[in-house]
Amino acid sequence: MDFPAAVAQFASGPDKQLNLKSATGAVDTAVRAGARLVVLPENSMYAAPDPAEDLTAHAEDLDGPFVTALSVAARAAGITVVAGLTERLPEPARPANTLVAIGADGAIRAVYRKVHLYDAFGYRESDHITPADITEPAVFDVDGLRWGMLTCYDLRFPEAARYLVDAGAVALALPAAWLAGPAKEDHWQVLARARAIENTAYVLAAGQTGPVCCGQSIIVDPMGIVVAGAGEAPGVAVATVSSTRLEEVRLTNPSLGNRRFQVEPARLAPR
Numbered sequence: 001m002d003f004p005a006a007v008a009q010f011a012s013g014p015d016k017q018l019n020l021k022s023a024t025g026a027v028d029t030a031v032r033a034g035a036r037l038v039v040l041p042e043n044s045m046y047a048a049p050d051p052a053e054d055l056t057a058h059a060e061d062l063d064g065p066f067v068t069a070l071s072v073a074a075r076a077a078g079i080t081v082v083a084g085l086t087e088r089l090p091e092p093a094r095p096a097n098t099l100v101a102i103g104a105d106g107a108i109r110a111v112y113r114k115v116h117l118y119d120a121f122g123y124r125e126s127d128h129i130t131p132a133d134i135t136e137p138a139v140f141d142v143d144g145l146r147w148g149m150l151t152c153y154d155l156r157f158p159e160a161a162r163y164l165v166d167a168g169a170v171a172l173a174l175p176a177a178w179l180a181g182p183a184k185e186d187h188w189q190v191l192a193r194a195r196a197i198e199n200t201a202y203v204l205a206a207g208q209t210g211p212v213c214c215g216q217s218i219i220v221d222p223m224g225i226v227v228a229g230a231g232e233a234p235g236v237a238v239a240t241v242s243s244t245r246l247e248e249v250r251l252t253n254p255s256l257g258n259r260r261f262q263v264e265p266a267r268l269a270p271r
C-alpha cells in the first residue's frame with residue numbers, strides 16, 4: 001500500500017477565524033497535491049500571543065466550532081486530517097493540549113492529549129495545560145497502515161514513540177509548535193530522524209512557522225531519510241508513505257526484532 005501524505009505548516013495566532021482559514025486552506029492544498037492524509041501543527045485552532053495567557057477562555061470541546069469545521073473540510077476533501085487544539089476540560093481543570101485524527105468521512109478516529117508538557121528552555125506549559133495521563137496508545141488505521149500520534153515536546157521522549165510502535169504504528173504524526181533557535185532546529189530534525197531510524201517508521205512532523213516557531217516541517221522515511229520538507233514559509237510538503245519501502249527497511253534493519261532488553265509495559269510515572 002502506497003499513498004501520498006502531507007505535512008502542512010502555518011503560524012496560528014489569536015484570531016481563530018484566520019487560523020481556521022489557514023487550516024482548511026492547508027487541507028485543500030494537500031488534497032490538490034494528491035495527499036490522502038495531512039498533518040497540521042499543534043495549536044492549529046489558537047496560539048496565544050503571550051505565553052502567560054490563561055487559555056481557558058479559548059479552549060473548545062471536541063464537538064466545538066474548530067473540530068466541526070475541520071471535519072467538514074476533511075470530508076469535503078476526502079482525506080484524513082490530524083491537527084492540534086486547546087481542548088476544554090471540566091472546570092476547574094486547565095485545558096488539555098489535544099490532537100484529533102479526523103477520517104476522510106469527517107468522523108473523529110483517534111484523540112491524543114499531550115503527556116509531556118513543555119517545561120523546558122524557559123517555558124512552563126504546565127502552568128496553563130493539564131498533562132494527560134498515559135492511556136491506550138493513540139493509533140488509527142488509514143488504508144491498511146497504522147498511524148500513531150505525538151505532540152511536539154513528546155518528540156524528546158523515545159519511549160512515547162516506542163509505545164505507539166509497539167501498538168503497531170508504522171507512521172507517526174507529530175504536530176508541533178517547535179520554538180526557533182539554531183540548536184533547537186537541529187534538535188527538531190535530529191530527533192525526528194532518530195525516532196524514524198530507531199523505530200523503522202515514518203515520521204511526519206508538522207510545525208508552526210515563524211517568527212516564534214521554526215517551521216521546517218519534514219517527512220522522514222523509515223531509514224531516517226528526509227524525503228520532503230516545507231522550509232520556513234507557510235506551505236505543504238508531500239511524500240509517499242509506502243508499505244513496500246517499510247518492509248524493505250525492516251528487513252535490512254531489523255532492530256525492532258533484535259531488541260534484548262525486557263521492557264515493562266508503559267505506566268504513568270508519578271508527576
Ligand SMILES: O=C(O)CNC(=O)[C@H](CS)NC(=O)CCC(=O)C(=O)O
Pocket residue numbers: 042043047048051117118121123125152153156177178179184187212
Ligand atoms: O508557545 C508557543 O507559542 C507555542 N508552543 C507550544 O504551544 C508548545 C508548548 S509551549 N511548544 C512545544 O512543546 C515546543 C517544544 C520545543 O520547542 C522543544 O522541545 O524544544
